[in-house]
Structure formats: C-alpha cells, structure tokens
Amino acid sequence: MSERKLFAHELEVRLxxxxxxxxxxxxxxxxxxxxxxxxxxxxxxxxxxxxxxxxTSDDLGWLIASLAAEQxxxxxEQLDDWARAGxxxxxxxxxxxxxxxLNEFTAASRARALRSQDSVSFGAVEGRLSxxxxxxxxxxxxxxxxQRAWTDTETLWLPERLDAASDAAGNRRLYxxxxxxxxxxxxxxxxxxxxxxxxxxxxDRERALAWFALFESMRLEAxxxxxxxxxxxxxxxxxxxxxxxxxxxxxDLARPQATAADSLACMAELRRVGAGDTPNFAHVGxxxxxxARRVRAAxxxxxxxxxxxxxxxxAAMDGKAGAAKNADYPPLAAEAGMQxxxxxxxxxxxxxxxxxxxxxxxQDLGAIPPEALHAxxxxxxxxxxxxxxxxxxxxxxxxxxxxxxxxxxxxxxxHHWCHLYEMQAPVGDHEWVAGVRSRHAHLIRSxxxxxxxxxxxDKPQKRQFEGEEIDFDAQVEARADRKSGSEPSPRLFVxxxxxxxSLAVMFMVDMSGxxxxxxxxxxxxxxxxxxxxxxxLGDSYAIYGFSGWTRTHxxxxxxxxxxxxxxxxxxxxxxxxxxxxxxxxGVAVRHLSGLLVRQNTRHKLLVTLSxxxxxxxxxxxxxxxxxxxxxxxxxEAREKGIRSYCVTIDRHGADYLPQLYGPAHYxxxxxxxxLPQKIAEIYRKLTG
Amino acid sequence: xxxxxxxxxxxxxxLATPLVRLDSEPYYHATGDELEVxxxxxxxxxxxxxxxxxxxxxTRFVEHMAWRLQRPLVTVACHDDLTTADxxxxxxxxxxxxxxxxxxxxxxxxxGAICYLDEIVEARKDTTVVIHPLTDSRRALPVEKRGEYxxxxxxxxxxxxxxxxxxxxxxxxxxxxxxxxxxxxxxxPEGDIEARIVGHEGGVDDDTAKKLVKLGGLTRKLKGAGxxxxxxxxxxxxxxxxxxxxxxxxxxxxxxxxxxxxxxADTRDALDDLISAVF
Numbered sequence: 001m002s003e004r005k006l007f008a009h010e011l012e013v014r015l016x017x018x019x020x021x022x023x024x025x026x027x028x029x030x031x032x033x034x035x036x037x038x039x040x041x042x043x044x045x046x047x048x049x050x051x052x053x054x055x056t057s058d059d060l061g062w063l064i065a066s067l068a069a070e071q072x073x074x075x076x077e078q079l080d081d082w083a084r085a086g087x088x089x090x091x092x093x094x095x096x097x098x099x100x101x102l103n104e105f106t107a108a109s110r111a112r113a114l115r116s117q118d119s120v121s122f123g124a125v126e127g128r129l130s131x132x133x134x135x136x137x138x139x140x141x142x143x144x145x146x147q148r149a150w151t152d153t154e155t156l157w158l159p160e161r162l163d164a165a166s167d168a169a170g171n172r173r174l175y176x177x178x179x180x181x182x183x184x185x186x187x188x189x190x191x192x193x194x195x196x197x198x199x200x201x202x203x204d205r206e207r208a209l210a211w212f213a214l215f216e217s218m219r220l221e222a223x224x225x226x227x228x229x230x231x232x233x234x235x236x237x238x239x240x241x242x243x244x245x246x247x248x249x250x251x252d253l254a255r256p257q258a259t260a261a262d263s264l265a266c267m268a269e270l271r272r273v274g275a276g277d278t279p280n281f282a283h284v285g286x287x288x289x290x291x292a293r294r295v296r297a298a299x300x301x302x303x304x305x306x307x308x309x310x311x312x313x314x315a316a317m318d319g320k321a322g323a324a325k326n327a328d329y330p331p332l333a334a335e336a337g338m339q340x341x342x343x344x345x346x347x348x349x350x351x352x353x354x355x356x357x358x359x360x361x362x363q364d365l366g367a368i369p370p371e372a373l374h375a376x377x378x379x380x381x382x383x384x385x386x387x388x389x390x391x392x393x394x395x396x397x398x399x400x401x402x403x404x405x406x407x408x409x410x411x412x413x414x415h416h417w418c419h420l421y422e423m424q425a426p427v428g429d430h431e432w433v434a435g436v437r438s439r440h441a442h443l444i445r446s447x448x449x450x451x452x453x454x455x456x457x458d459k460p461q462k463r464q465f466e467g468e469e470i471d472f473d474a475q476v477e478a479r480a481d482r483k484s485g486s487e488p489s490p491r492l493f494v495x496x497x498x499x500x501x502s503l504a505v506m507f508m509v510d511m512s513g514x515x516x517x518x519x520x521x522x523x524x525x526x527x528x529x530x531x532x533x534x535x536x537l538g539d540s541y542a543i544y545g546f547s548g549w550t551r552t553h554x555x556x557x558x559x560x561x562x563x564x565x566x567x568x569x570x571x572x573x574x575x576x577x578x579x580x581x582x583x584x585x586g587v588a589v590r591h592l593s594g595l596l597v598r599q600n601t602r603h604k605l606l607v608t609l610s611x612x613x614x615x616x617x618x619x620x621x622x623x624x625x626x627x628x629x630x631x632x633x634x635x636e637a638r639e640k641g642i643r644s645y646c647v648t649i650d651r652h653g654a655d656y657l658p659q660l661y662g663p664a665h666y667x668x669x670x671x672x673x674x675l676p677q678k679i680a681e682i683y684r685k686l687t688g
Numbered sequence: 689x690x691x692x693x694x695x696x697x698x699x700x701x702x703l704a705t706p707l708v709r710l711d712s713e714p715y716y717h718a719t720g721d722e723l724e725v726x727x728x729x730x731x732x733x734x735x736x737x738x739x740x741x742x743x744x745x746x747t748r749f750v751e752h753m754a755w756r757l758q759r760p761l762v763t764v765a766c767h768d769d770l771t772t773a774d775x776x777x778x779x780x781x782x783x784x785x786x787x788x789x790x791x792x793x794x795x796x797x798x799x800g801a802i803c804y805l806d807e808i809v810e811a812r813k814d815t816t817v818v819i820h821p822l823t824d825s826r827r828a829l830p831v832e833k834r835g836e837y838x839x840x841x842x843x844x845x846x847x848x849x850x851x852x853x854x855x856x857x858x859x860x861x862x863x864x865x866x867x868x869x870x871x872x873x874x875x876x877p878e879g880d881i882e883a884r885i886v887g888h889e890g891g892v893d894d895d896t897a898k899k900l901v902k903l904g905g906l907t908r909k910l911k912g913a914g915x916x917x918x919x920x921x922x923x924x925x926x927x928x929x930x931x932x933x934x935x936x937x938x939x940x941x942x943x944x945x946x947x948x949x950x951x952x953a954d955t956r957d958a959l960d961d962l963i964s965a966v967f
Contacts, residue, residue, distance in 0.1 A: 127954030132961045134913045135906040176961055227902075230938075231965035468773035470786060479784060492781050496771065 006043050008036040018051045019061045026062065031069035038072055042079065046072050049083035052409040053090075055620070060090050060098065067102050074106065081109075084412045091414050119163030120171035128172075129158075129179050136180075137227075138187045139360045143179070149285030151182040152295040153191055164282040177235050177283045180228075184220035187363065191292045193260045198267050199289075202275075210278035211270060213287040215253060215263035218242075222254035238283050246279070300364055303357035307368070310354030403587045405551070408628035418551045418587035425545065425557040428576030430568055436528045440676065444529060447680040448536040460494050467493030503687055504540045504562065504599035506592050509577060510610035511547040511557065516579035519611045519649060522672040526609065526679040527559075527574050531566045533680045539687070540599060543570075546588035547580035550617050554587045555580070562599060584621055585614040586629035589644075593637035604642045605686065609679075611672075612650040631660050645686060647679060707760040707799055716745065716752035717885050719877050726753050729870045730802075735823045735846040737866065740874025743920020745885075746849045749874070750804045759843055760801035762792045766811040772818050776831055788834060797822070797829050800843030808848040809861055816865050822846050823868035876908065882921055890928020896937065900924045903941060903966045907949065907959065914955035919945045937967045 006014070008029075015021065015028035035043055046068040054061025064086060068079065075082050082105045089101035101108075122145035130143045133156070146157035158179060162171045185191065195212060202208035225232030242250045249266050252258070361368050399419035407414050437444060461467070463474050471494045478488035507530070509523055527543060534541050542564075545557035559577065560570045589606070596604050614626030621629070634644050646657055646666040657666040667682055669675050729736050730753070738746040747763070754761035764775065777791040796803035808816060821828050827840040848869065850861060876882060879901055887897035901924060908918025923945050930940035946959035 128957040128961065131910055131914045131955055131958035132965075135909045135958065135962055180965075228965040230963075230967045234964070468771055468778055470779055470781065475781065497769075 003040055005036070005038070005040050008032045011035050011043065011047075014047055015050065015065055018047065019054050019058060019065060021062070024058065024062075028065070031066050034069035035072070042072055042076070045079050049079070053083070053087060055409060056087070056090065057095075059095055060087075063095065063099060063102070067099070071102075071106075078105075078109070081105075084410055087407075087410055087412070088415065091417065118166065118168045118171060119161055120168055120175065121161050122158050122175075125172055125175045129175060132176065133179060133183055136183055136187070138183070138363055141183060141186065149178045149182060150288055151185060151285070152288070152292045153186045154295055154299065156182050173234060174238065174282060177231075177238055178285050180224060180231060181217055181220055181235070181283065182285050184224055185216065185287075185292075188220055188223040189366075190216050190220070190260050190287070191289060191296050192364070192366070193264065194293070195260070195264055195289050198264045201271060202267075207275065207278060208267065209287050209289075211267055211275060212263060212289075213284050214278060214281065215249070215266045216260065216287070217281070217284045218246075218250040219253040219258050219260070219263055222256070222258070225254075226256065235283060239281050243279060296364060300361065303361050306357040307354055307361065310357075401591060403554075403590045405586055406629045406632040408625060418554045418584065420554045420556060420587055420591055423555045423557050425559050425573045426576040426578060427569075427572045428574070428578075430572035430575055432524075432575040433528055433571040436525050437532070440525070440529060443677065443680075444532045447529065447533045450684060451533045451536045451680075460496050462494055463489070463491040464493045464495040465491055467495030469494040469496075501537065501539060501687070502602035503605065504596060504601040504603070505534070505542070505605045505607060505683075505687070506596040507541065507543045508588060508592050508606060508608045509543060509545045509559070510583055510608070510612075511545040511577060511580045512583040512611070512615070513579050513581055514583075514615075515611050519672050520577065520579050522649070522675040523609055524574055524577050525676040527577070528571075529676045529680055530683060531560075531570070531574070533683065535566050537687075540601060542595070543574070544588075544592055544595075545577055546585075546592075547582065548584045548587075548616065549581040551584065551587075551621075553581075554584050556588060556591055562595075582616040582621075583610065583612065583614055583626075584616040585610075585626065586633040589630060589633035589637060593633070593640060593642050596637075596642055597640045603687075604640075606637060606642050606644040607683075607686075608644070608646040608648075609675075610646065610648050610650070612648070613652075613656055627656050627660060634660060645682075647675070647682060649675060707762055707795065707801055708754070709760050710751060710755040713755055714748060714751040715885075715888055716748055717877065717881055719881060722749065722872050722874075723753070723756070725870065725872055727757070730757055730759075730845050733827060733842060733845070734870050735819075735848070735868060737869035737871040738847065738849040738874055739852050739871060740849075741876070741917055741920060742851055743922030744874050744876050745921055746874050747804070747806060750802065750847055750849075754802050757802070759845070760796075760799055761804060762796040762799075762801050763804045763806060764792050765806045766808050766815075768810055768812065770811040770815050772815050775815065775818060776829070777833075779833065793818070793822075794829060794831060794838065797838050797840045797844050800841040802845045802847060805846070805848045807850060809850045813862070816862070819846060819848075820865070820868065876904070876921055879905070882924070885921060886924045886928050889925040891932040892928045896931060897928065899937070899966050900927055900941070903945065903962060906962045906966070907945065910955070910958070914952065914958065915949055919949060923948060938963055941967065 009032070011032035012028045015032060019026075019028070021028050035046060038046070046065065049068060050061050050065035053064040064083060067086075068075075068083070071082070072079055082102065085105055086098045086102045090098040126143055126145070133141055133143065139154070141151070142155045144155055144157050145160045147159065149158050151157065156179060158175060162174050165171045165174050199205060199208045199212070221232055221235050224235065241247070253262055253266065255262075358368055400422045401420045402416040403418040403420060404413040404415050405417040462471050464471070471492055474489065474492045478490075478492060481488040507527065509527070515523060531541075531543075540562055541560070542562045543559040545559055546555065547557075548554040557577075559573045560566065564570055585608075589608075593606055596606060614630045615622050616626065637644055644661055644665060646653075646661050647669065648657065648666065649669050649672045651668065651670060653666065653668040657668070660666075667678070669678055726736060726749075738749065740746055750763075751761060764770075773791065775791045775793040777789055777794045779786040780789050781787070790798065793803055795801070805811070805819070818829075821830060822840060822844075823846060827844070829838040829840065830836070831838060877885060879898075882904070883894065883897040883901045886892070886900050887894055890897065890900075892900070904919045904921070904924045907915065911918050927937075927941045927944035930944050931937050935943075941963045942960060946956060946963060950956045950959055
C-alpha cells in the first residue's frame with residue numbers, strides 16, 4: 001500500500017464502489033472531503049469498515065462511512081473498536097441504535113475509563129447468581145440483564161452494572177441482595193393481591209410504585225430472615241438502619257403474618273398523611289404489578305390446564321383399572337371425571353411436568369384451585385387441547401440457546417447471533433431400517449466382526465509384583481536364582497490389565513436441502529451400519545441432525561442422544577432423517593461439541609457427515625464467512641479436547657476441508673453409494 | 689509332606705480381609721420399611737440392592753443391619769480396576785510354594801457374613817458376573833483356580849449398592865444382574881429426620897442441625913445446574929462435626945460442603961453465597 005493520502009475524488013470513487021451510492025442517489029462528496037485530511041492508514045481503515053458494514057446492509061455502510069468521516073480524526077486508534085461497537089449495536093437493535101451508539105461511543109468509553117474499577121457488571125455475576133437463585137425454593141427464574149431491577153414473576157431483570165457500593169465485593173453483594181428480594185416478591189406473594197385500587201388513588205403512579213416496592217422490601221426482608229437469616233443480616237447491613245420516620249412501619253411489616261395487603265394499607269396510611277419523596281435505597285428494585293400479574297394469570301391458566309389434563313389421564317387410568325376389576329359393572333364414564341382426587345396424594349403419581357405445575361400453582365395461589373383438581377369429564381375433554389398448542393408454540397418461540405458467531409470481516413463476534421432450537425426428530429418407518437439391515441446383512445456381519453476385534457481386551461502383563469495369576473517363567477527363574485545364590489526377582493505374577501476404550505463419538509448429520517435423494521439415503525444407511533458396528537464395540541455415541549433457515553432458525557434434531565439405546569425408537573428416527581433447509585454449520589458444531597464435552601470419556605470425537613460446504617439462506621453465510629465461522633467453531637471444539645473429522649461426498653471438498661478440519665481429518669467420498677461401505681472402515685481407522 | 693504340600697497348595701492363608709463384627713449399635717434412623725424388608729430378605733437368603741445418591745446412608749444402613757442380625761460384615765469399595773481375583777482370591781508365593789488367599793467375597797461366603805459391594809457399577813463388567821451364582825437358587829461361589837465349589841451357608845448375604853444418579857450409559861447395570869436382587873430405594877431423609885441424624889452424628893444443637901439440613905436441601909436443587917449431585921447427609925455430618933469441634937459454622941460449611949462439591953468458580957461462589965445466606 002502506498003503511503004500517499006487519497007484525494008477526495010479518489011475516496012469518493014472508492015466509497016461509491018463500496019456502497020453503490022450512485023444507485024441510491026446519494027453522494028459521497030461530503031464524507032470524501034472530510035476523509036481527505038486523514039493519514040492514508042486511517043483512510044483505509046474507514047474504507048474497510050464501510051465495506052464490512054455494507055455487506056450487512058447498505059444503510060449501515062453509509063451510516064458508518066458518514067459518521068466515520070466526521071469522527072475518525074478524533075477516534076484515531078479507537079476507530080476499530082468504534083466500528084465494532086456500531087456493528088454490535090446494529091445486530092442487537094437496528095440502525096437508530098447504531099447511530100446512537102456510534103455518536104455516544106467516545107462519551108461512553110470515557111465513562112468506562114472513569115468508572116471505578118470497583119463496579120461490577122451483570123455478566124460477571126450472572127453465573128453465580130443464577131445458580132444461587134436456582135437453589136432457593138420456588139419456581140425457576142430466568143436472569144436477564146436490563147435497565148433496572150424488576151421481575152415479571154418468571155424473568156428477573158437486573159441492571160447491567162452496579163457501582164453503588166464502595167468496593168467490588170460490595171457491588172456483588174448488592175446484586176445478590178437485589179436478586180433475592182425480587183425472588184422473594186415471587187415467593188412470598190407480592191403479586192397475589194391486586195394493588196390497582198390503591199395505586200389508582202395516587203396522583204403519581206411512579207411514586208406510588210416506589211413506595212409499594214419499599215414497603216414490600218420491608219416485609220420480604222422479614223420473610224427472608226425466617227428462611228435465610230444470614231442473608232437477611234446482609235440486607236440489613238446493606239441498607240443501614242431505617243430512617244426514624246419509617247422504623248415503626250418496617251417493624252409492623254416484619255410481623256410474620258404480614259402480607260402484601262399490609263403494605264398496601266401502609267400506602268393508604270401514607271397517602272392520608274401526605275407522602276414525600278420515596279427514600280432511595282439501592283437494594284430495592286422496581287415493581288411493575290401490571291406486567292407481573294399478566295404473566296402470572298397466563299401461567300395460572302396454563303398450569304391449571306396442565307394439571308387438569310394430567311389428572312384426567314390418571315382418572316382415565318383409574319377408570320380402566322376399575323373396569324378390569326368389576327367387569328360386570330363398568331363405571332359410567334362420567335363418574336371417572338366426577339372423582340376429585342386427593343391433590344397431595346395424587347401429586348406424587350403425576351408426571352414431572354404436572355408436578356411442577358402443581359407446585360407452581362401452590363406458590364402462586366397458596367392452594368391448588370378446585371377447578372384444576374377437577375378432571376374434566378371424558379366427554380368434554382379432547383386429547384389435543386389448548387395446552388398442547390401452547391406447548392408447541394412455546395417450542396418455536398423460545399430458542400433453547402443462543403450462540404455467538406464469528407464474523408471474519410469484522411474480526412469480532414456477533415453476540416447471541418444464532419438462535420438454536422432443539423427440535424423433536426421426525427419419526428420415519430422403522431421397517432426401512434430392517435430393510436437396510438437385511439440388504440446389508442453380509443456387510444454388517446463382517447464389519448461387526450472386525451469391530452469386535454477392536455474391543456478393549458485383557459492384556460496380560462508379565463512379571464508384576466502382584467496379579468491374578470502366577471508367572472511361571474518368572475517363578476522358574478527366581479527358583480534357579482535362589483539355588484545359585486543370587487537374589488531372586490520378586491516380580492512373579494501376571495496381571496491382566498484391561499485396555500478400555502474410553503471414547504465418545506458425536507455424529508453430526510447434515511440435513512440440508514441439498515442432501516435430498518440418494519445422499520440422504522446414503523447418510524441414513526451409513527448411520528444404520530455405524531450403529532450396528534459401534535454397538536459391537538461398546539463406544540458411547542450420539543447422532544444429531546442439523547439444518548436451519550437463517551440465523552434465527554438453527555435447528556438440531558436429536559436422533560440418538562448419548563443416553564439413548566439403539567432401539568426401535570432410535571431406528572425409526574434414523575429412518576426419519578430427511579432433507580430440510582440449509583447448513584449453518586458453526587452453530588451446530590458449537591452446540592454439539594458442548595454436549596460432547598460433557599461426556600466423561602478420555603477421547604471425544606466429532607464426526608460430521610455432509611454433502612458440501614457450510615451454507616445458509618441469503619448470501620451472508622455462503623462462502624468464506626461460513627467457512628471462517630465453522631473453522632472457528634472447530635477450533636473452539638479442539639480447545640475443549642474434541643477431535644473432529646469430516647466425511648463428505650462433495651468432490652470440491654478438498655478445496656476447503658483442509659482449512660476447516662486440518663489436512664488428515666477429512667475424507668471425500670466420490671460416490672454417495674459407497675458411503676455406507678466406507679464409513680465403517682473410516683471409523684475403525686479413526687478409533688482403532 | 690502332607691497332601692496340600694504335594695500339590696503345591698497350602699491351606700488358605702489367614703485372611704487379610706477384615707471381617708467386621710459390630711459390637712455396638714451403629715446409629716441409623718429408619719425412614720420407611722427398609723428394616724423389615726432387609727430382615728425378611730436376609731431370612732429368605734435373597735440378595736439386596738440399595739439404590740440411592742451418595743452419602744444418604746446406604747453404608748450405614750448395612751452396618752446397622754449387620755449389627756441387628758449379628759452377622760459379620762465384609763465391605764468392598766468397588767473401583768474400575770476391580771478384578772475377579774480381587775473378589776474371589778489368588779495364589780501367592782511363599783518360599784517355593786503357592787499359597788491360596790481368599791478374596792473378600794470368598795471369605796464372606798466361608799464365614800457366613802454379609803458381603804457388601806459398594807458402588808458395584810464402578811467395577812469392571814466381567815467382575816460383576818462372578819456374583820451371579822451367589823444370587824440365585826444355587827447360592828454358591830465357584831472358585832475356579834482351586835477347583836472348589838463353595839456353597840454359601842444360610843447366614844451369607846450379598847448386598848450391593850449403586851447410585852442411579854450417574855446418567856452415564858457405561859455406568860448402568862445390566863438387567864441380568866439387576867434382576868437378581870431385592871431392591872431398596874434410598875434418598876436423603878426428610879428434613880426433620882435428617883436434622884436429627886445430623887444433630888446426633890455431628891454432635892451439634894438442634895438449631896445448627898436444622899440450618900445444615902436447610903443448606904443441604906438448597907444445594908440439592910443445584911443438581912444438574914452446576915453440580916452432579918447435592919450435598920449428601922454425610923457431608924452435612926462432616927460439617928456438623930467441624931462445627932462441634934469449635935469451628936465457625938460458615939468456615940466449616942465451606943470446608944466440608946462447598947469445596948468438596950464444586951471446583952467451578954461460579955458454582956463455588958454460589959455455594960458460598962448459600963452458606964452465608966443460611967448462617
């Protein structure tokens with residue numbers, strides 16, 4: 001690169017090429033003029049980021065280019081961070097947020113630098129707090145970072161950063177206290193009562209809510225003290241003594257029998273005497289009773305339905321059992337529904353999901369509502385009711401996990417970029433597997449024989465100090481030594497040491513649309529063969545299919561989890577593997593290597609079966625982006641101690657596979673029909 | 689030269705296996721009908737399998753029953769390199785002679801003892817097969833190397849334990865083994881009973897015992913979310929013993945409960961938070 005600065009007209013041409021400005025009737029003249037004054041290196045950085053951004057969106061490219069032109073001189077070295085922050089903001093919240101983030105970058109980074117080292121971020125305490133809350137009684141709460149601290153009874157929002165306390169330990173403690181008080185709101189009935197009649201009488205709703213939150217925190221602190229006295233002491237230390245004006249109220253609300261209604265009564269009292277500003281306590285979060293009660297009502301309806309349904313099934317089973325016993329007097333169907341089962345005895349018999357629902361209802365209402373316990377009569381009840389639709393909807397609306405994705409152009413992560421769903425694997429015809437087994441019976445037999453030979457075997461080790469058997473050669477020698485007067489060896493035994501294969505294998509199967517037809521058949525046949533062979537070997541293995549459609553729909557289909565057996569269910573899921581959408585590989589590698597790494601074996605192997613390079617809908621993932629992201633994901637897996645291998649039938653595989661898997665870690669099979677024969681051999685070589 | 693010397697085989701060597709005879713009653717608090725079931729199985733010569741998480745009282749229960757039935761007890765902690773010879777016995781060389789030494793299982797059969805194989809799934813798969821003939825109507829142990837077929841006396845009883853919490857496929861017991869046993873499910877005792885146990889075994893007052901049990905209950909909810917298993921009653925008793933010896937409760941719990949349970953930083957911190965929340 002020459003050191004000569006680019007002139008404005010040159011910059012204008014470059015920007016126009018990058019951003020296709022003339023097509024959009026925009027002119028790069030102004031930014032180009034601003035950029036002219038910069039040194040060449042900085043000019044090139046601006047052009048680079050404008051180009052990177054334009055690959056995401058033209059508008060974003062224009063925004064970065066025009067703002068960079070204004071700010072690059074001031075940013076200097078920080079330009080790269082500035083641009084990455086902008087791209088991150090775009091990923092999360094769109095163009096307007098990007099403009100804001102870019103304009104405020106300098107101020108924000110100055111604030112970051114100024115911020116005391118004692119402040120603590122939500123990310124730093126999230127893992128610790130979520131485990132802490134999980135251990136506490138009650139329904140599980142999801143932890144999310146946000147603007148302020150509040151809860152809707154299912155999710156708990158905590159501020160992104162805390163620096164109210166004087167040191168880091170204090171701020172961590174403050175996080176814990178805020179979170180516990182919010183947990184206590186859901187546990188000790190803050191939302192069981194409707195506060196609207198009282199709130200409605202206050203001229204300023206915000207102030208009313210702040211008082212309500214404060215009074216509740218007094219009451220909840222006492223509730224916590226009963227269960228977790230140590231924590232209650234920490235809370236008391238954190239807040240200091242209550243102001244004199246509030247001390248009496250705090251003592252009153254600390255009575256064990258106080259409820260949220262008492263807090264409301266305190267508010268009414270306060271309203272009469274005239275409320276001042278709410279004293280500010282760092283440990284008291286915000287309240288949004290409307291949102292919380294909405295979530296709560298939806299949950300109660302849902303769980304009542306779940307419970308009813310489960311009890312219904314129980315009642316039906318009772319009915320059947322009864323019918324079997326008194327065949328002469330079959331009970332009327334309606335009677336089965338009329339029985340009101342003893343909730344607490346029957347809860348034990350319920351499936352876990354219904355037990356959870358019952359516990360959650362107990363937490364919300366203090367008792368299980370009678371309508372939940374009354375199993376609907378069989379006539380009125382339909383097997384597919386609202387609940388199942390709700391559950392089905394739940395599966396598709398809430399991703400099971402988010403994964404970051406590597407953007408090589410930015411040299412940075414795109415955070416929470418891929419939405420991963422663990423889908424139910426479709427079930428196919430398991431007769432198909434029987435067909436494959438009989439068609440390939442000969443091959444299966446010979447593969448099994450060869451695999452059995454690989455099994456961990458006893459290796460006798462001679463001349464050991466101790467062992468199961470006597471080593472006669474050593475014994476004869478020792479005796480001769482003794483006779484001749486030299487010192488005999490004490491190593492007289494044979495020890496049989498078992499060489500165990502400590503191996504877990506994850507098969508990651510490409511279910512992209514391009515596998516449709518004979519590739520898909522070959523994949524399925526190969527899996528049948530592999531299963532037969534590995535069963536003979538005793539290795540622990542799992543099979544997952546992957547496919548997807550853009551970053552927001554990355555699907556994983558568990559065909560065989562590690563804990564599953566190779567049974568009829570697994571076989572029909574293998575038969576059900578079908579060509580679906582695209583191949584966003586990075587996220588699949590990340591998710592599956594996460595599952596694999598939890599296996600307690602010495603060796604871990606990730607085997608990908610695919611028919612081509614990583615690809616996804618839209619241009620973005622296709623090509624180098626996808627390859628770089630996948631490469632990154634495989635590197636992460638290697639750092640976790642996972643070896644990866646790829647078997648592909650893409651004849652162009654040799655172009656990119658060495659880059660992804662390393663030179664000796666892939667096999668290209670030129671004809672899909674040979675895949676089943678070859679795969680077992682490949683596996684044997686890999687693990688032998 | 690007597691017969692055994694002629695064959696190069698001396699009489700069984702005096703045992704290295706400890707046959708424990710319990711003189712005083714090991715403390716055990718029954719939570720269900722396990723005492724009756726075990727006694728009935730012992731009377732009928734049936735083997736028993738104890739299932740349950742670690743540290744919930746399985747071993748103590750066996751000790752208690754051995755005392756109750758007045759039978760000697762042989763305990764074998766199974767590990768992944770436990771061989772058949774480790775259980776049945778082996779030849780040793782003394783001078784120019786081989787001397788047979790009974791393994792713990794053989795010793796228990798000869799003595800009519802209770803043989804307790806703790807965490808049986810840990811043992812090598814081929815090892816578990818040697819117990820099969822002892823668990824059906826044969827009630828016998830073939831000692832192949834000696835060409836001996838040992839019939840078990842009526843007092844002999846086989847007890848195994850295993851922890852179904854380990855989800856690993858490799859650690860599952862084969863149906864052919866499981867279906868030979870009378871099974872008893874164990875779990876952590878309910879709050880009040882557990883507090884009484886912790887108080888009794890650890891020598892702490894009621895209030896401290898209750899707090900320890902509360903803490904134990906909290907950690908058990910972390911199973912699957914950072915912990916493979918929560919704190920068992922045994923860990924709570926350890927903490928109680930440290931407290932009884934004069935340590936501050938929080939320090940004792942950190943040392944006896946939090947540290948043994950977790951290595952990972954977030955989980956360890958969360959456990960510390962739980963400890964400071966309870967005490």
